[in-house]
Amino acid sequence: MAQGIFFRAIFNCNKNFRKPAAILANIHTHNIHTNTEVPTKEIQIPIQYGHIAAKLWGNDQERPILALHGWQDNAGTWDTLAPMLCQNRSILAIDFPGHGHSSWIPPGMHYYTWELPRFILFLKNFFNWDKVSILSHSMGSIASLRFASVFPDDVDCYIAIDSLVADDFNLDHVVERLPSILNKIELEQSRLNDEPPSYPIEELHKMWHLGTRKSVALESVKYLSQRGTKPSTKDPNKYYFSRDSRLKHTLFQPENKKFVEALVQRLKCPTLYIKGIDSPFASDEFSIEMRELIEKNNPDYEIHFVPGTHHVHLNNPERLAPLIMQFMKKHNLRI
Structure with missing residues (x-):
C-alpha cells in the first residue's frame, strides 16, 4: 500500500467538512497507562x-x-490489548457516536444498531481502504459480523470477542418493556x-464496575473512564458519565x-x-446454533474459549494476544 494513504485520506475529505488543518490540530501523541507505554495518536x-x-x-502510514x-x-477498551499487537500493524480504535470523545447524534434522533455497520462502510470509504481488518467486542462484534456478511469481499479478517450475533431475546419480554x-x-x-449527576472519581469507578x-x-475501569467521564462544572472534585444518555x-x-x-x-x-468462559452473553441456544453454522460454512473460522468475563480482552489481554497473533500469521495477515 502506498506510503501515507491512511492520513492522506484526511486531506481528501469532502469539501463540506472541516479543513485538514482543523483535523490535524487535534492530533497529539501521548503515552497510555499500560506497562508498555506505547505512544498513541x-x-x-x-x-x-x-x-x-x-x-x-x-x-500512521x-x-x-x-x-x-x-x-x-469506548476506544479505551483496547488500551491493554492494543499495545501487545501493534508492533508490526497499527490499530485504529474508534469511539462510536455518542461514546467516548465522539459527537452525539442530533437532538430528536435515536441510536439504531444497523447504523454501526454503516459507520464501518463510511470509514472504509473515507480512508479509501481496499479491505477492512476488524478487531471487535460485543456490540462492535455484532456490527462487524453484519458488515462482513453484507460486504463479504471487503473484509480480510474478522476477530470477535464474546459476541457474534445479538442474543436471542424473549419476544414477550421485549414487548412488555x-x-x-x-x-x-x-x-x-x-x-x-x-x-448528569456527578460523583467522586472512586465512587464513579465502583459504579462503572458494578x-x-x-x-x-475495578482496576480496568480507569481505561474506559479516561474517555467516558468529564469533571463536573458544579463541583471540580466530582465527575459524571459523559456518554450520550440516550444510549442507555x-x-x-x-x-x-x-x-x-x-x-x-x-x-x-x-x-x-474468542469466548469468555465466565460471560453470560452469547450462551443461548440460538447463538450456539449460529456459531456452529459459521463453522459449517466457513473453513477459515476458529473458536477459542478463555477464562474471563465479557471484558476479558480488557482485564486479561495476555490471554488473547497470542491467539490473535497466531490467527493473523496463519492467514498471512501481518501483525
Missing part, C-alpha cells in the same frame, strides 16, 4: 454532525486494524443539555432468525471468535 474524523474520535496505535468497542464502552423504554427515550431527549455486573474489573435505552430489537441465518451464511472471511 488521537484523531478526529469529520461527519455531518460533528466528528468520530479515534485512537491510533502504531504506524499504512492501513490499520479497525478496533470496535461494545455498548456504552417497550412502553417503559420509549418513555425513557422521550425523557432523555428533553434533558440532553443537562449535566454497572457491568463486575465484567469490567437503545432499542436492541431482535431480528428474524431466518434473516440472521442468511447473514451468517455469507460470512466467508477468516474469522476468529
